[in-house]
Amino acid sequence: MKGNKMVVISLMHLSLLIALFGSVSVVFSATYIVYLPDESPCAESEPNETEYYKTTIQSAVTASGAGDIIKVCPGTYYENVHALKGPFKCDISIESYSQNPSDTIVYAADPDINTFYLGCIGSESSNGSPSVTGFTITGATGDCSSIFPYDGQPCAGIRVFCSTWGKGGIISNNHVTGNNVGIIIKDTMPEWEFFYLVEANYIFSNNSVGLKRHYGWGNTIYNNYISENPIGIQLIETNGDTFVGNTIISNGLGIEGNDYFYHNNIIGNTVQAPDLCSAYNSYLLEGNYWSDYTGDDDGSGTGKHAIASDNIGDTLIPHPSDACSGNSDEYPLMYTDAWFCSNLPVMIATTSFYTLQDAYDAAVNGDAIQSRSIILPKDLNTDRNISITLNGGFNCDYSSNTNRTTIYGNIMISDGSVTIQSGTIEIL
Numbered sequence: 001m002k003g004n005k006m007v008v009i010s011l012m013h014l015s016l017l018i019a020l021f022g023s024v025s026v027v028f029s030a031t032y033i034v035y036l037p038d039e040s041p042c043a044e045s046e047p048n049e050t051e052y053y054k055t056t057i058q059s060a061v062t063a064s065g066a067g068d069i070i071k072v073c074p075g076t077y078y079e080n081v082h083a084l085k086g087p088f089k090c091d092i093s094i095e096s097y098s099q100n101p102s103d104t105i106v107y108a109a110d111p112d113i114n115t116f117y118l119g120c121i122g123s124e125s126s127n128g129s130p131s132v133t134g135f136t137i138t139g140a141t142g143d144c145s146s147i148f149p150y151d152g153q154p155c156a157g158i159r160v161f162c163s164t165w166g167k168g169g170i171i172s173n174n175h176v177t178g179n180n181v182g183i184i185i186k187d188t189m190p191e192w193e194f195f196y197l198v199e200a201n202y203i204f205s206n207n208s209v210g211l212k213r214h215y216g217w218g219n220t221i222y223n224n225y226i227s228e229n230p231i232g233i234q235l236i237e238t239n240g241d242t243f244v245g246n247t248i249i250s251n252g253l254g255i256e257g258n259d260y261f262y263h264n265n266i267i268g269n270t271v272q273a274p275d276l277c278s279a280y281n282s283y284l285l286e287g288n289y290w291s292d293y294t295g296d297d298d299g300s301g302t303g304k305h306a307i308a309s310d311n312i313g314d315t316l317i318p319h320p321s322d323a324c325s326g327n328s329d330e331y332p333l334m335y336t337d338a339w340f341c342s343n344l345p346v347m348i349a350t351t352s353f354y355t356l357q358d359a360y361d362a363a364v365n366g367d368a369i370q371s372r373s374i375i376l377p378k379d380l381n382t383d384r385n386i387s388i389t390l391n392g393g394f395n396c397d398y399s400s401n402t403n404r405t406t407i408y409g410n411i412m413i414s415d416g417s418v419t420i421q422s423g424t425i426e427i428l
Contacts, residue, residue: 029067032060033097035075042073042097057081057094057106066128070094072135074103080113080140081106083130084161090120090169091128099134101175101202106135108179112142114159115179118169129169129196132158138178141207154180154208160196161186168195168219175202182206182229186214195219203227209234210251213259217241227251232269235259247336247375249408250428263339267291267377268408272320279318279329286312286339287331291377291408293319297334304331311338336374341396345372356380356390356407363388368421370394373403381412388416393423 030052035041037055054060060070061083070092085092094116096104108115115137118130140155153159157179158171176182182203185196195218203210203226210229211221217240224246226232232248235241235257247265248254254269255261255276262281266272268291273279280287285304295316299308305317311334313319318328335345335354344352346359347370353359355378359369365386373393382388392405401423408428411418 029069030064032064032068032070033073034060034070034077035073036077039073039075043071061085061092061094061130064092065089066091068092071097072104073097074100076105076107078107078109079115080108080110081116084117084119084121085130086121090130093131093133093170095131096134099173101134101136101173104135106137108139108141108155110142111139112144112146112155113140114144114156115140116158117161118158118171119161129160131170131172132174133170133172134174136175136177138176140179140181142180144180153184153186153212153214156181156184156212157206158183159186160184168197170197170199171201172197172199173201175204176210177203177205178207180207181209181212182226183210184212184214185219187216197222199223201225203229205229212236213238213241213257220244221246225249231256233257249375262287263333264288265336265375267336267375274320276320277328280331285331287319287329287333289333289336289338290319290329293332293334295319295332311335311342311344336377341372343372343396343398345374345376346370347398360388370398370401371405371423371425372396372398373401373405375406375408377408379409379412380407381414382416382418383414384416386416387419389419389421390425391422392420392425 032052032054033041033043034054034057041053057072057077057079058081061081066088106115116132120129137157140157142155144153144155157176197220199222201224203224205228209231210226212234214236217238219241221243222245226248227250230252232251233255238259241259243261244263249267251269253271254266255273258277261279266288293313295313297309298314299306301314305314313332313334318330319332321328344354346353346356348359348363348367356376357378357380360382368389368391370391391401393401393403404424404426406426406428
């Protein structure tokens with residue numbers, strides 16, 4: 001008996017199911033432990049069976065089946081992991097044991113092959129699709145033309161592809177950097193029951209594109225930080241993915257192409273999103289935060305734009321342009337994460353402000369300026385003979401400040417003094 005396997009179906013119901021249906025196929029799942037050959041396993045299986053210990057990620061993937069979990073011990077693994085699985089074997093999870101991307105690194109052994117290649121092949125592969133969580137993923141710098149000559153896709157840290165049926169997987173909590181493309185997701189559609197959740201990844205400093213979507217729809221791209229790529233997000237023949245809660249910052253071109261975007265922070269890209277359509281939620285009538293939006297929330301418009309102080313811009317709309325015949329961002333938000341918290345980013349006592357500069361301009365000697373734990377994409381120029389203190393990292397209701405305020409800009413002190421009194425303030 002393979003005692004390491006865990007029964008997925010409850011045994012207490014097994015006799016009832018047999019009575020009802022005559023026979024039941026019981027599904028088991030296994031946990032594999034991957035560790036470097038010169039190291040010891042970071043965890044032990046129960047009971048201890050050597051077949052579930054592997055010294056490469058690929059060997060564990062090859063041995064795995066539906067529902068299996070592959071836990072990877074800390075270290076640097078020089079591999080190209082091919083996890084394009086067959087029917088009813090796709091639903092595997094590849095996880096770093098620590099869930100700390102900085103200590104578990106997968107570096108492409110061959111730069112002309114994707115570091116991770118995920119997906120399903122074969123008919124009715126409906127149990128699921130491979131998931132990858134908790135790694136630094138790097139080294140796929142080639143063009144992959146020898147592998148995918150038909151679609152011209154460059155090599156990626158993570159490439160997702162599906163040609164037939166299969167339910168979606170998850171890509172989360174990874175640092176994806178130093179590849180030609182960070183993540184490519186191609187050919188995904190809900191009618192195939194194949195789609196991915198890409199969540200809470202840091203996708204930065206890739207050679208051409210951070211996140212590329214090519215053909216299909218139905219994926220959710222949520223709460224990722226996409227930075228310092230020539231193109232942050234590139235969309236080709238897509239219509240119906242959802243991009244929400246992402247921060248797209250300091251890329252050459254922020255967003256290229258069109259799809260369904262709302263509640264994103266689009267900050268400081270050389271070109272923000274020149275042709276972005278479908279940039280707001282048509283039910284909530286809320287859009288994105290744009291660092292170059294300069295309109296006012298003064299209630300001077302009609303409809304929802306007749307509401308002052310609701311944190312949605314009422315002038316200079318749509319943004320960034322009307323190139324989409326009114327289908328660009330009709331409801332730009334006034335500050336980062338405005339959909340998450342209605343309290344403004346900066347306060348002096350009980351008075352709220354949009355920016356540190358606004359607060360400083362209103363301050364008197366001795367005032368304490370408090371700022372929430374968000375990105376503030378404006379400079380602060382202190383040019384008066386007054387002393388102020390800055391307190392950063394506050395939560396939404398300003399009850400505690402254990403986190404970090406990020407100033408995307410500069411602090412320039414030409415007169416007076418500024419003291420950072422509490423919390424953490426980061427300057428990008």
